[in-house]
Amino acid sequence: MKISFNINNSPSTIDIDDPNTPLLWVVRDLLNLKGTKFGCGKAACGACTLHVNGEAVRSCSYAVKFAEGKNITTIEGLGTKEKPHPVQQAWIDEIVPQCGYCQPGFMMATAALLNQNPNPTDEDIDNNIVNICRCATYYRMRKAIHRAAELNNQSTETKTESHE
DSSP: OEEEEEETTEEEEEEOSOTTSBHHHIIIIISOOTTSOOOOSSSSSOTTEEEETTEEEEGGGSBGGGGTTOEEEOHHHHOOSSSOOHHHHHHHHTTOOSSOTTHHHHHHHHHHHHHHOSSOOHHHHHHHOOOOOTTOOHHHHHHHHHHHHHHHHHHHHHHHHHTO
């Protein structure tokens, strides 16, 4: 079965035998984008979080057939080394990762949250960022999420000012 979608702003078509294959394995094994991680395989931990049409999705339980015609963003498409996304920059600024394995999923969940809520409270963060970090870097992540909101808002203000 052929399935077409955009991934990180590039068109992609895959030919897959089982359309129920989790999107995670298509991204990692067929498209060779290794930033999205396998954690639990049950959509509980969030290590596999990526965006589908801007929404945070746990890709280990999202059948690739549902990606048809959609826009998918992985951690590789969030920003670049030269111009990191505000969430990526905040993670660097706050020195968030310890082992780092789960961090791409947290960053993708955070980017989706900030698209919906540009100034989240601690309660908003607790209610929306429910991924699991076995190194328990939650305090640094919360600081980074607030920092990302600041950076995102500064970026938006700069864009607005340059268009006036």
